[in-house]
Amino acid sequence: MRILYGVQGTGNGHIARARIMAAAFAQRDDFTVDFVFSGRDEDKYFDMEVFGPYRTFRGLTFITSHGQVDRIATLKANRPGQFWQDVRNFDVTGYDLLINDFEPVTAWAAKRAGLPSISISHQACFTYTVPKAGDGIINKLILKYFAPTQVQLGVHWFHFNQPIVPPFVADERLASPSKSHVLVYLPFEHVDDIRLMLEPLTDQQFVCYHPSIKGHYESGHISWNPPSKAGFQHHLQHCNGVIANGGFELSSEALHLGKKLLIKPLHGQFEQLSNVLTLDKMGLCHSLFQLDTDIVEEWLDAPENEAIQFPQDPSLLINWLKQGDLNDTRTLCDALWEQVEYGDKTKERLLTLAI
Template identity: 55%
Template structure:
């Protein structure tokens, strides 16, 4: 089978999910995969060796200012003519299947050329009646039509009674004793604002990764780091907790490694606001709508959480793709959820939720 895998390049969560899949694809001789990324300039990606000679396009993305989505800047940055030209340029006819992670160019190219397409994304989970932010009509339209596919396979922390898969965790399990260090990843916030949030807590050490940091350096109790997958993973596995925006993949890793989590969702971003709501409902994290030192102080005193064991090997999914019986999604999801282990505290919270059986 020959597959084109389209990945939304805004942020790092979609890339992290695709990286897990790429490592597994690279071990197979019965499948060939090419990768297409859009959403940022090619030079801004990092640790991309696993994807080989991937294609990169401008695509569509959102622009942020001081932790909020700027609708004006987002519309200003959109290049619709270029987008349409790129959609027409991509030769999806050369592929048996297009896998899509909320990437518009490959999705629309597949749709226009009637090539089978499957969405494997967190956004696809929101087509189901699951816990989520109320949102607007615009949010609902984006969810359904930004990157349309023939089949939507959502990914989430729980299935809520629907054909939704668990997340795959890229990192190997490492038994690192917790340190007094906290990882901070707030890429949509200004560096000065993050510094002001953390400065009062001099008795704690913070390691802050930020896309605007070009040279690693230390200021007081805050270590500022440039983006690095391996460095980030090392800190994540050994830290006592994580302060971050409400992206899906990092939160999934925190749950898998048993790291307590304080999230500040990106204002105006439907997915992150929905993630915050779900984490709070499941008792898996604490949320703040603004960078609030009082909430940070309260959170620092909280104990560690029990870990959730999510699968790391996507071979079950890959075998399912190769069989081409793509309507048999319930059996696929059942197999994958059988690999998940929830602690009793989470099971208790799940039992309180109204579940609509699939």
């Protein structure tokens, strides 16, 4: 079975999810998978070896400034003419299926050619009845037309009785993590703004990763680091909490490892606002709507989260894809949610919310 796999490249979460799928596909001899990424400059991708000879396109993206979407800069940055040329020139001949994680070039190319397609993404869950914040007509249009596919299979922290599967998380929990620091990943904030927030908290060690940092350096109780998959995963395992924007994949990894969360959603980004709403309903995060030292200081004394056991092996999903009945999502969803284990407090919260 030959699969075209399109991945949105603006955030590392989409790529992290695709890495787990790529590693699983690599163990099979009954699949050939070609990966396509769009949404960031080609030289800004890192640790991509698992994908083999992947392709990149400019695609469509958004620009941020100081923790919010800059709509004017976003309009200037996107080139719809080049986008449609890439779609028209993309040859999907020979593929049996498109798997799409909110990537528009492959989605529209498959739509034009009539190639069977399925979204397996966090964005797909927002086409169903799930908690949403800031949901307006523009967001509805984006969800419908940005990366259209024939079938939408959402990925979320709870199924909400919809065609939604849990996230796959590759890391095992360590028996004795050092818990020596707080991990900070706020890629949409300016480094100087993060520094001003953290500098007064001299009794706490912070390890910060940011795409604008070019080389590791120490500044008192703050360690600054450039993007690195291996380094980031190490510090995630050994931290006692995570301060992050409202992306889905990092929150999923933190929940799986039992790390407490302080989340600052990207203003103007519907998905991140909705993620914070869901985590808050489940009692699994504290929120930060502006960079505030006092809120961080208060959160540092908060208790740890109960860990959530999410599936690690996507073989069930891959076998389901090969069977070919993409509309039979119930069988797949039931089997995967049986593998999820919530803590007692989270179970009580879900029952209280009647979801």
